[in-house]
Amino acid sequence: MSHNLYALFRARFAARLQAPCFLGADGAVFSFAALDDLSARFAALLRARGARPGERVLVQAEKSIGAVALYLACLRVGAVYTPLNPAYTDAEVDYFISDCEPVLAVLARPRETKAPAVECLGTDEASPFWRAALAADPDHALADRASDDIAAILYTSGTTGRSKGAMLSIGNLASNALTLHELWGFRPDDILIHALPIFHVHGLFVALHCQLLNATPAIFLAKFDAAEIRALLPRATMLMGVPTFYTRLLSLPGFGRADCASMRLFISGSAPLLAETHREFEARTGHRILERYGMTEAGMITSNPLDGERIPGTVGYPLPGVSIRSVDEAGRTVPAGEPGVIEIAGPNVFQGYWRMPEKTASEFRDGFFVTGDVGTIAEDGRVAIVGRAKDLIISGGFNIYPKEIEDVLDACDGVSESAVIGVPHPDFGEAVVALVVKRPNASPRMQSLESAVAEKLARFKHPRAILILEDLPRNAMGKVQKNVLRETYRDILK
Ligand code: MCA
Ligand code: AMP
Numbered sequence: 001m002s003h004n005l006y007a008l009f010r011a012r013f014a015a016r017l018q019a020p021c022f023l024g025a026d027g028a029v030f031s032f033a034a035l036d037d038l039s040a041r042f043a044a045l046l047r048a049r050g051a052r053p054g055e056r057v058l059v060q061a062e063k064s065i066g067a068v069a070l071y072l073a074c075l076r077v078g079a080v081y082t083p084l085n086p087a088y089t090d091a092e093v094d095y096f097i098s099d100c101e102p103v104l105a106v107l108a109r110p111r112e113t114k115a116p117a118v119e120c121l122g123t124d125e126a127s128p129f130w131r132a133a134l135a136a137d138p139d140h141a142l143a144d145r146a147s148d149d150i151a152a153i154l155y156t157s158g159t160t161g162r163s164k165g166a167m168l169s170i171g172n173l174a175s176n177a178l179t180l181h182e183l184w185g186f187r188p189d190d191i192l193i194h195a196l197p198i199f200h201v202h203g204l205f206v207a208l209h210c211q212l213l214n215a216t217p218a219i220f221l222a223k224f225d226a227a228e229i230r231a232l233l234p235r236a237t238m239l240m241g242v243p244t245f246y247t248r249l250l251s252l253p254g255f256g257r258a259d260c261a262s263m264r265l266f267i268s269g270s271a272p273l274l275a276e277t278h279r280e281f282e283a284r285t286g287h288r289i290l291e292r293y294g295m296t297e298a299g300m301i302t303s304n305p306l307d308g309e310r311i312p313g314t315v316g317y318p319l320p321g322v323s324i325r326s327v328d329e330a331g332r333t334v335p336a337g338e339p340g341v342i343e344i345a346g347p348n349v350f351q352g353y354w355r356m357p358e359k360t361a362s363e364f365r366d367g368f369f370v371t372g373d374v375g376t377i378a379e380d381g382r383v384a385i386v387g388r389a390k391d392l393i394i395s396g397g398f399n400i401y402p403k404e405i406e407d408v409l410d411a412c413d414g415v416s417e418s419a420v421i422g423v424p425h426p427d428f429g430e431a432v433v434a435l436v437v438k439r440p441n442a443s444p445r446m447q448s449l450e451s452a453v454a455e456k457l458a459r460f461k462h463p464r465a466i467l468i469l470e471d472l473p474r475n476a477m478g479k480v481q482k483n484v485l486r487e488t489y490r491d492i493l494k
Contacts, residue, residue, distance in 0.1 A: 004142040005151055005170045006075040010036065013215035022065055022220040023191070023235075025228060030065055032215065035072070038065070040138035042073030045129070048136075049117050050103045053078030053143050056153065058102035058115065060084040060093055063198050063222050064123040066130045068208065070106060071198070074152075078143030079103070081152040082165070083199035085398075087458040100153060100165055100354060123222070147171035153354050154201065156296045159391055161403035165354030166297045168205075175347040176299035177209035179319050184265065184290070185306045186214040192238045194218040195229060195245070201296050202270050202397070207240045226252055230259055238265045242397030243273045243429055246281055246289060260285045265306070269294060269315075270397035271429050272385060278312035291315055293385055295371060297350045302383045314384040315375075322346035323368070326377045331365055341389050342375040343368035391482070393422030393430050400432060400461050402482075408456050409434055409466075412449055414442030419472050420463065421485050425493050433489055434463035437471055444468065464493055 013021070017033040024030075051057050057079045061067045074081040082100050084093060086108055097105060097114050105115035106129060108122065119129040151173055153165040192211050196203030211218045219232055224241070226248040239245070246268060249255055260266075266281070269292045282288050292303035293315035301324065304316035318324045325333050326340035334340035345368045352360035363370050372390030375383050393400040402420035409418040416439040425431035438444050446466060453462050467489075473481040 002142065002144045003147045003149070003170050003174070004075065004078070004145045005174055006039070006072055007142050008174055009072070009209075009212040012213050016215045019215065020217040022068075023217050025219065025221060025232060030220075035065070035069060037138055038069040038133060039072035039076060040140045041133040041136045042066075042070050043076040043141075044136040044139035045119075045133055046073050046077050046079060046104070047139060049119075051077050051079040052103075053145065053149070054080060056080045056082050056100045056102040057104050057106065058082045058084065058097060058100060059106045059121070059199075060086055060088065061106060061108050061121040062086050062123050063203075064121075065220065066121055066123070066125070066127070066133075067198060069133070070121065070129075071204070076139075076142055078145050078149065080150050080167075083152070083154065083204065085197070085199050085458060085460075087460055089456060089458060091456050092458060095163065096155060099163075145170055147174070148351065150351060154199075154296050157399060157401040157404055158359075159401060159403055161401060161407045164356055164359060167351040167354055168299070169351050172299060172348055172350060173205055173209065175321065176319075177205065177213055179321065179348075180206060180300055180303075181210050181213045183303060183306065183319065184210070184267070186210060186216070187237075187264075188214075188216065190214060190216045190238055190264075191236045192216070192218045192240065193221070193229060193232060193236045194240075195221040195224040196240065196242070197223075200270075200397075201294060201299055202240065202242070205299055206269075206294070224248075230255060233259050234262050237263055238267070239263070240267045240269075242270045243268055243277060244271075244396045244427060246273065246277055247427065250277065250280055250284065256284045257286050260287055263287065265290060267292065269300075271394040273312075274429075275312035278310075293373075293383065295373075297369060298344055298346075298371075299348045301344055301348070301371075311382070314382055316383065317381050318344075318383070319346070319348070322348060324377065324383065325368065326375055327365075336379045337376050339374050339376050339386050342371045342373045342383070342385070344371060345369065393420075393432055395422070395425070395431050395460060396428035398460050402432075405432065405434060405453065405457065405461060405463065408452055409436055409449060412444055412452050414439055414444035415449075416440075416442075417472065419480050419482060419485055421482055421489065423486060423489050423493055424491075425464070431493050432461065432463045433492060434466045435472065435485060435489075436466060436468050438468055 013032040020029045021032040022030040104117045121129045155163045288310045294300040304310040323345045374387040375385045405420045418436045422430035473484045
């Protein structure tokens with residue numbers, strides 16, 4: 001039996017081919033049949049460009065229906081879909097191309113790269129690769145695939161500053177999607193607002209896969225705009241978002257019950273949802289946001305219940321089939337309610353980091369993946385994420401590893417060292433602040449620090465403030481005390 005993931009989705013929407021799949025804010029309708037057809041045309045182009053099973057196809061494109069069809073085309077032909085944030089700079093993209101060695105790079109704009117072939121995909125049919133797809137004959141063949149074949153590589157940055165490609169198998173993606181579809185009680189009349197980016201797990205796998213399995217429409221938006229979402233809520237039943245979605249909705253004057261009358265479920269994840277946001281949202285709208293917890297390496301891990309208590313500040317229970325434990329530094333399970341590092345095992349856990357077997361091995365303990373999140377597990381199994389053992393900043397749902405920014409700053413003239421921290425930010429939850437120590441008798445120029453960062457790193461990673469200090473606080477071992485810095489500068493962006 002073939003495990004081609006596209007076959008799973010197609011089997012679910014086969015009886016509803018003429019039904020709407022994507023709805024535009026302007027009333028445009030794109031049917032399941034049209035998506036099936038467009039993905040088959042992209043599949044023909046991919047095959048013509050050498051995308052055989054297991055070959056990587058790297059995609060850095062703006063969100064569009066064409067980009068979804070291209071993803072599905074990769075599933076059809078068995079190529080490994082490797083999406084990138086369009087905000088990444090050319091320098092960042094060049095690293096990913098050299099690391100994953102794609103047979104084809106599909107970029108938002110033409111440029112020289114090391115990929116053997118480059119195509120351009122814009123946000124509409126007029127863009128070259130989309131136009132070529134429309135002119136191609138559809139190729140409906142589905143590659144024969146096994147459950148543990150890799151469907152996608154998603155890059156996540158790491159504590160070393162070097163991004164790692166998390167290899168997700170067909171089985172990982174299928175099991176997680178089927179579980180969530182069931183757990184969140186999808187209905188035949190659901191309409192999901194899809195306003196998340198489609199280069200990360202949340203928008204690509206959680207939102208899109210559930211919608212395709214349910215064979216119901218998504219209102220498909222290029223990006224999140226709070227006023228636009230408010231206007232669209234009466235046409236929808238579900239919204240999936242990062243906490244910034246919810247704080248921005250709450251900041252709209254008068255936002256409340258009347259706006260949400262048709263909605264059955266609001267889901268939040270990718271970053272901690274403040275308990276006060278949860279409570280205010282309930283007070284204003286009558287809806288208790290369902291918070292869940294996940295990560296690139298494992299898709300979704302825990303979820304608050306659909307029926308039952310959704311407790312603010314907790315991420316609910318492990319998904320069916322997922323094992324979770326909270327351990328101390330020696331790997332011993334800590335008592336219920338005590339904080340420890342969260343480790344997980346299950347059908348959702350990835351197949352390892354692309355071409356990094358040692359790194360992969362070091363992040364597993366007795367078959368459990370070490371998440372680097374610090375959490376508590378109550379007697380009844382309910383999980384709360386209370387901190388992070390990893391040096392990670394989550395800004396508006398995007399992950400940022402300080403080391404990557406520190407490396408850029410440390411290479412600037414006049415800089416002896418730097419420390420990058422996350423501090424509370426009213427809109428993004430956390431935002432980046434850089435503390436830079438100058439060399440003796442040097443005076444690094446703020447402008448050159450900023451332009452070094454701008455040249456090398458995507459905008460969302462740029463520090464919102466750079467401060468030049470004489471030295472950094474250190475502990476007795478000589479290690480920089482980031483907790484002290486976080487405390488000292490906690491109000492700097494408020
Ligand atoms: C945009 N900017 C940001 C961010 N987004 N800066 C820091 N953090 C961000 N998240 C920059 C823009 O480039 C712009 O810079 C300035 O900040 C203001 O942009 P704005 O227009 O306000 O932003 P936006 O376009 O409205 O985007 C904010 C957003 C977006 C809607 C929160 O970042 C977003 O959709 N985030 C979702 C991320 C996501 O899907 N994460 C899931 C990862 P300038 O003005 O200077 O040009 S998957 C995951 O984490 C796991 C698996 C899980 O559990 O889900
Ligand atoms: P990523 O590497 O983008 O997949 O981000 C995964 C990380 O996001 C997790 O390891 C957590 O630190 C964080 N995360 C995701 N969902 C939640 C949540 N509901 N509460 C707290 N942290 C979360």
